Amino acid sequence: MILAQAVRDRLGADAVTTDARLRSFGEAEGSELRIGLSHQESALPTELRADVLIGCDGIHSAVRGLLYPQEGPPPSSGSVVWRGVSRCRPFLGGRSMVVMGDGDWKAVVYPLADRPDDDGTVPVNWAVSRESAAPGEARTAGAPAGPVLGPVPDWRCGDLALAEVLFGQEQVRQFPMIDRDPLPRWSFGRVTLLGDAAHAMAPMGSNATTQCVVDARALAHTLAAGPDPVRALSAYDRQRRPAMNRLQVLNRAKGPEVVIDMAHGRAAGGPCRARQAVPRADLAQVTASYARAAGSDRASVNRPSPYTVRGDRGIRGSHRAVVG
Template sequence: MQIIISGGGIGGLTAALALQARGHEVTVLEAVREPRPLGVGINLLPHAVAVLDGLGLLPALHEMAVETSALVFANRHGQPIYRDPRGLAGGYSHPQFSIHRGELQMRLWAEASAKVTVLGGQRVVNVRDDGGRAVAEIETADGPRELAADLVVGADGIHSALRRRLAPDEGPPRWRGVMMWRGTTWAPPFLDGRTMVQAGHSRAKFVVYPIGAPRADGLQLINWVADRRLREPEPGLTAPDRADWSRPGRPEDLLPTFGRWRFDWLDVPGLITRAEQMLEWPMVDRDPLPRWRLGRSTLLGDSAHPMYPIGSNGATQAIMDAQALAEALGAHADLDTALAAYEDERRPMCARIVEMNRQEGLDAILDRVEALAPDGFADLADIIDPAEVAAEINAYKAAAGHRTAR
């Protein structure tokens, strides 16, 4: 088939590679003329790493990323609540990786460019069906143009033009009053140098993990995310700024909240003040759609299911979409049947994750511990049953598609 993918992000490029591997003729159209390695760190869960391994990218991931050993939940005093082994240490078939988002995108861009047509400066603004084909309407620096294909895949993010065909009255993304500041800082390794930590609670949370090996001076590139509630959630609340990767943040917006978060194993205000870059981002999502396909087009990744960045699901679920779409097209000769099969597999799970993350997802346990012991605890078992914590975390993981190898 001839397939156009609108969007050259992680999901769109993974889809291009997965579809090309199954013999399809793929063209990727990216709005940005020359992509740059924007953003900061993300986590790739083992089931997404398995997809990338199938595309021959596992050696590159080992070179570029940190193999995550565990996810530790902690309170705002730095006291551990639960340690969840990850990747191979957690019994999965593949590692979990902490990696720079932009570097992963650029590696996927290079891999895709060697195998399919990848064009920058091509913004898909609409798709229409014409005689059993899909026609992408494209804006370029040289003026509008059109390109026809058997299928157009919208992987164009939370502000997707293709999504607007399905939900023309949707409006801006939903905001529940939380802003995120994402940064990277060269700092001494913490814990084992491979651990991801989520500390605090829903009103003030600090997520931190390394995204590179220590350099010669012993410092490691540490990725961190600071969440702070600015407004109470209310119907119709929209973010003060458009969600993108380019708005710079300021330490002075964070230090009143996180300035005293100095743990035995981590200096939070030190990471904030020494950041080499800091980006501000509203925590937004959209309501799940009743369908992803319209005629000869469908959606993938954030265009289909933008969700709060809880549980490392953003890039992971986009990668899982890419694999599912390629497999559905390979299993069904009829395009309508294939798109229905893809949607039936992916849409219900992603809708569940959107809803779980609105209820704080894995982070709900942080709020419970904060409410029970705001000044900290001598023994976690005095305030909450550790088995109850484990059960809650494992229930979320199962619903989000985690599957161990044993």
């Protein structure tokens, strides 16, 4: 809602349209796009005209579906993720994120506040996944953790007891672990893809939202750098797609979290007792390689932004974009 309001503040109250589902697009007279929309609250379709169409409409993207009509639904890895927020006493100093697993189960737990409330507890965000679970359907409503999760490993890491975090009174949601295959092309003339519509990936390394933001920055830069939107969208495709295709493949192979399997395969005694099982250099190599692929390594993040329009070039592009 904060981002939507920022768009309205910059572009006007009518810049964000709700109850509008993309049904078609095509060339209009001149150099415009003709974009057809349908609406739940009205049986009558409407039509927009724009210079570009940016499909950032998620893993079930309607824009992508029109560009790749034979692709079908996103494939499932066979895993399920359960997510929830619980309250518990601070653990491991109160500012720690714990990632643990045994090759089948995996859990990620971290606090959402750095100081406890008057009752001595903090809200804790957690996600638990299991590779051998049936994919199922995503839950649209929360349910108590016990009936949803069933038996879970009785893992402890210092003063963190996983079962105590998971089986609070809060609601939990279930999601199938799905992603999208890498694409040979994002941009088609005046139409392109962005974020999960372009490169939905398995949730490893915290890259889904991050890479969507970088996509937006890169696309804004190419559109600002020149007057031709077709060339701008093509340049954006060349800049971002190869790296994102590689990241999708790496995330399917568990990305930086493969270190959990490495530790589990070399040590006994549980996920929090394998500290000495894997040489530190091996762990550092995995994380450094993934960081370079994601553009989050130290050298990359300390370079000047490649998406700045400098000097007297200014912003020469002035395009009407429909972003869905």
